[in-house]
Amino acid sequence: xxxxxxxxxxxxxxxxxxxxxxxxxxxxxxxxxxxxxxxxxxxxxxxxxxxxxxxxxxxxxxxxxxxxxxxxxxxxxxxxxxxxxxxxxxxxxxxxxxxxxxxxxxxxxxxxxxxxxxxxxxxxxxxxxxxxxxxxxxxxxxxxxxxxxxxxxxxxxxxxxxxxxxxxxxxxxxxxxxxxxxxxxxxxxxxxxxxxxxxxxxxxx
Numbered sequence: 001x002x003x004x005x006x007x008x009x010x011x012x013x014x015x016x017x018x019x020x021x022x023x024x025x026x027x028x029x030x031x032x033x034x035x036x037x038x039x040x041x042x043x044x045x046x047x048x049x050x051x052x053x054x055x056x057x058x059x060x061x062x063x064x065x066x067x068x069x070x071x072x073x074x075x076x077x078x079x080x081x082x083x084x085x086x087x088x089x090x091x092x093x094x095x096x097x098x099x100x101x102x103x104x105x106x107x108x109x110x111x112x113x114x115x116x117x118x119x120x121x122x123x124x125x126x127x128x129x130x131x132x133x134x135x136x137x138x139x140x141x142x143x144x145x146x147x148x149x150x151x152x153x154x155x156x157x158x159x160x161x162x163x164x165x166x167x168x169x170x171x172x173x174x175x176x177x178x179x180x181x182x183x184x185x186x187x188x189x190x191x192x193x194x195x196x197x198x199x200x201x202x203x204x205x
Contacts, residue, residue, distance in 0.1 A: 036066045047187035052084040053077060053178035054187065054195060061162060070159055077101070077147040077154040078180065079198040081205060085144040085176035087118070089169050090160045092143075094135035099147060099154030102128040103135060106142040116171055142175065153196045179204030 037044070040059065048055045054076040059067050077083055077099070087108065105125045108118040118140055128148075129135055135156075137143050147154040164170065179202025180195065194200045 033066055036064050038066050040065060047192070048073075049180070049182060049185045049187050050084075051174050051177045051181050052086060054180060054192065058157070069162055071162060072157060072159040075145070075154075075156050075158060076192065076195060077145060077156070078195045078200070078202075079147060079152055080150040081147050081179055081202060083145040084174060084178040084181070085142065086172065086174045087140060087142040088160070088164075088173070089140050089171045090162075090164045091139045092137035092158055092160050094137065094145075094159075095157045096129050096131050096133045096135065097155040097157060098131050099149055099152055100128075100130040101146045101148040101154050102126055103137075104144050104146070105137065107138065108140045108142060110140050112169075116169070118171075140171075144176070151198065153198075177204075178202065 040063070044063075046057050046063075048057065052075070055073045056076070057063065058072045058074060059065050060071050060073070074097070075083065085104075103126070105127060106123070107121045109121060111117045120142060127135070145154070145156065180200070181202070185191065191200070
């Protein structure tokens with residue numbers, strides 16, 4: 001044979017239908033999508049007591065919805081409380097539905113080689129917001145939301161793109177937990193209302 005590497009590339013006994021699976025998946029897309037939700041009712045949106053805070057997931061990769069590229073959740077920040085502090089590679093878009101407060105943002109210097117390295121910059125920026133405002137969180141920025149009102153809750157909607165995770169760059173680091181975080185709590189409507197009214201306090205408050 002003309003190629004000197006033939007002794008190497010001719011090795012192997014395994015046969016797989018990998019390309020055919022791609023064709024099958026594409027052909028099955030219409031029926032598969034027909035089984036996915038285009039409308040998600042509030043009762044179908046799961047609550048989560050997370051390290052980032054009280055979340056109600058609107059759309060998520062694990063919720064069997066038609067959306068392919070975006071995850072979104074509504075976050076409740078009780079009166080005078082704050083979210084967790086974290087950073088991720090994907091940029092984030094946040095809309096303030098209710099309340100007033102501020103964000104703390106800390107940009108990071110990033111280097112992606114064989115490993116992913118990030119170094120926080122010295123400056124930490126305070127950004128104030130209120131209901132109706134839109135907050136942009138740049139890629140890889142350490143950030144945290146604060147409710148500046150001691151008597152009223154904050155509600156925000158956060159959305160991020162899944163593309164980085166699908167590319168194998170699912171970098172998500174939690175630096176600080178929300179004060180309300182308790183993995184033993186199972187959220188119910190009653191418990192959430194208690195948080196909204198400030199009747200329940202997180203351990204860190």
